[in-house]
Amino acid sequence: MTLDQNMIHQIERNEAWLDAVMPPDPAAPAERTRFRVRIEVNQAWLEQNATTDPTTTSLEQLKRTLHAECEQLAPTARLGARRGSWWVRRIAGVAAAAVIVWAVGLTLFHPQTRLTDGPATLVRLDDWVDALVLDTQESNDEAADLASLEDRLDSLEASLGENAAESRFGWELDDLGDELEALLTELG
Amino acid sequence: MGTVIQSEVVGELKPEPLAAIIERAQRFDPGAFDELVDMFGQRVFGFLHRMVGNREDAEDLLQEVFLRVVRTLPRYTHQGRFEGWIFRIAANLARDRIRRARRSPTIISMSGEQGDPDGRANWDCADPSHISPDQPAIQREQVDHMQAALGQLSAAEREVITLRHYSALSFAEIAEAMETPLGTALARAHRGLAKLRRIMESAP
Numbered sequence: 293m294t295l296d297q298n299m300i301h302q303i304e305r306n307e308a309w310l311d312a313v314m315p316p317d318p319a320a321p322a323e324r325t326r327f328r329v330r331i332e333v334n335q336a337w338l339e340q341n342a343t344t345d346p347t348t349t350s351l352e353q354l355k356r357t358l359h360a361e362c363e364q365l366a367p368t369a370r371l372g373a374r375r376g377s378w379w380v381r382r383i384a385g386v387a388a389a390a391v392i393v394w395a396v397g398l399t400l401f402h403p404q405t406r407l408t409d410g411p412a413t414l415v416r417l418d419d420w421v422d423a424l425v426l427d428t429q430e431s432n433d434e435a436a437d438l439a440s441l442e443d444r445l446d447s448l449e450a451s452l453g454e455n456a457a458e459s460r461f462g463w464e465l466d467d468l469g470d471e472l473e474a475l476l477t478e479l480g
Numbered sequence: 481m482g483t484v485i486q487s488e489v490v491g492e493l494k495p496e497p498l499a500a501i502i503e504r505a506q507r508f509d510p511g512a513f514d515e516l517v518d519m520f521g522q523r524v525f526g527f528l529h530r531m532v533g534n535r536e537d538a539e540d541l542l543q544e545v546f547l548r549v550v551r552t553l554p555r556y557t558h559q560g561r562f563e564g565w566i567f568r569i570a571a572n573l574a575r576d577r578i579r580r581a582r583r584s585p586t587i588i589s590m591s592g593e594q595g596d597p598d599g600r601a602n603w604d605c606a607d608p609s610h611i612s613p614d615q616p617a618i619q620r621e622q623v624d625h626m627q628a629a630l631g632q633l634s635a636a637e638r639e640v641i642t643l644r645h646y647s648a649l650s651f652a653e654i655a656e657a658m659e660t661p662l663g664t665a666l667a668r669a670h671r672g673l674a675k676l677r678r679i680m681e682s683a684p
């Protein structure tokens with residue numbers, strides 16, 4: 293037996309010993325890993341298709357435009373990285389645009405509105421869009437997505453209602469709600 | 481282990497070949513990545529846990545491994561060596577983490593000692609987080625003891641031993657992954673295993 297063979301023989305014996313005495317491992321965090329991987333896969337898919345798909349490219353432009361508007365209006369507000377299927381992003385984009393228009397109007401033209409209301413609304417909008425997109429990523433079921441969207445709309449309305457000095461701006465909220473409801477109906 | 485697909489023969493199930501899962505993953509099919517996590521996640525996690533010595537870092541690194549798989553898989557060419565590829569990513573990330581901990585050993589291990597220059601920084605000897613209180617005391621002792629014994633090896637010895645234990649890689653593949661000559665990998669395994677056995681068997 294050569295020296296190398298002797299070494300390999302000893303390694304094999306010690307490996308058999310290690311297999312016998314190695315204690316079991318803790319369970320891997322599989323669910324959390326799968327979830328993070330799914331987000332990464334969506335992002336990678338979007339990035340790959342953004343260069344070839346004109347719809348996605350337009351959405352990327354829309355996202356950049358909205359983001360720039362938010363930056364200008366409220367330096368501390370961030371729309372953040374939004375992910376999800378293209379139609380969810382379209383809904384989020386339209387909803388974001390509607391709320392931005394409403395917030396700008398409220399901030400600039402209503403004499404009783406504090407100037408900080410606009411940025412605060414954008415921060416809430418940011419949270420809402422992020423939560424919506426995260427919810428959507430957790431499920432591929434369109435019905436569930438729409439139900440989730442409606443729930444989010446309700447909570448957004450409630451949140452905006454509380455912060456918009458009682459019900460003085462109820463009509464703006466109703467308009468926004470109607471607009472989004474129509475959009476949901478159109479999407480089926 | 482692995483996924484199954486419906487065979488052409490009604491009622492008979494057979495494993496979907498890894499190559500087919502990889503091909504689906506390369507088209508960004510999220511289901512394919514779930515299957516890869518199921519197939520390799522536990523073993524990669526075991527390897528990382530033994531390498532870095534604490535559960536939190538191992539969990540963090542496990543996610544990093546699969547995120548890197550997502551990013552680099554489109555450029556991967558499958559030639560039947562996927563396991564070596566994924567463990568190589570895991571080994572590189574674990575090595576980086578150990579190196580970083582060595583450069584800034586600000587975290588003190590549970591034993592109260594700071595990291596040493598041989599890759600034993602942040603070694604969480606006790607790490608009892610995953611041991612159920614219901615487990616027999618002897619088993620808890622065994623887990624603590626193995627963690628502590630592995631912590632006394634050099635990072636390179638630990639890497640070759642744990643890679644062999646958790647993956648199905650040959651010494652030649654491990655040497656390639658560690659970018660060392662085959663003789664060096666064998667010597668590290670020989671020396672490390674002998675040391676590990678001596679430590680374990682000399683314990684009261």
